[in-house]
Amino acid sequence: MKTITLIMTGASGAQYGLRLLECLLKAGCQVYLLLSRPAQVVINMETEHRLPGRASEIQHYFSQLHGAQPGQLQVFEREQWTAPIASGSAVAEATVVCPCTTGTLSAIACGSSRNLIERAVDVALKERKKLILVVRETPFSEIHLENMLKLARMGVIIMPANPGFYQRPASVQELVDFMVARVLDHLDIPQTLLPRWGQEQAEPQDF
Template sequence: MRVIVAVTGASGALYAQRLLQVLTQSEQVKEIAFIMSEQGRMLFAHELGVNLSLRRPDLSLLGINTTKVVPFHPKDLTAPPASGSARYDAMVIIPCSAHTLAKVAHGLADDLIGRAAQVMLKERRKLILVPRETPLSVITLRNMLAAAEAGAIIVDANPGFYHLPTTVQELVDFVVQRVCDHLGVTVELVPRWELPPKWFVRQA
């Protein structure tokens, strides 16, 4: 599997970091095209204290194995992700800002992230958007609907609590596991829902 991972300026750098760690460790994933917007670069600096270059980001600073990762500058519209003939299997925008969501929903391709997203939609390949925004305005909700109607999968960064998390990492892993589920990448980061749950007591 060849996957595009894009990072934009919504809060949630931990989600992007963890997804990249998991995908680079998976035998199912052979290559990861990495695209980071300028706002995504600022996000990593602010939330994780890591300064990355847009052109040659050293992802090893985030504990990521870089052997499978091919970085691309967000303004390089000649890069392989800009063409359907490059045949990437899927794309994840994590976190996906409201600004990027709007561009995807309305077909704007003024940078490599927007263009790659449009390629995924036109080629009928998986495009997963991971927004991290609250509360949601009517405009954002409409943009989510438009993107979903066009074929995108919305996996909002909204962790569950039925696995009884005790750390931030477990909350991050919940969201990342759901993203991987929709990518078709097998991971077991947190316990899954089971029926009946161990704590459940049926009323007579």
């Protein structure tokens, strides 16, 4: 059973992180979940979810919603320094920040560890674990691009939330699933959300 740390920050695109959480739990992964305060605000704005305030209550909410096994999902407070992900001795196999604000991107690039979110990512970096950042911003400034380049050179996977359209999405959910499928691919978790390129016969087009 893979152990994945999922971090949601306050960028628009809460649907990406929530759908990824659902898929990780259904795939049988052990999930450590961290939510920034702005992330909770955005979730309430962009989705039908109305999350409670405490980590333990959020853990119960999502565990019940997705039928998680006991202990499969653990939600930590932002200052919970005793959480396993605060130490390299118990770091998850992979960490995903989805969605990732450019503020969080900056903190990661600078090695900041002011809260558990930043510390968890810093641990993933120092332990050479897989780290995926689903950055959600447009346009990118030179600062954003420099931060992404710096992290990419360290082996971080930079995956801006840019869903494709070649599969002819008919709903917002299909656009969300496109990005979530790409994240799952990079986590080496089997998925059927998105057909592989070339697996579906395209209809002839007139140009």
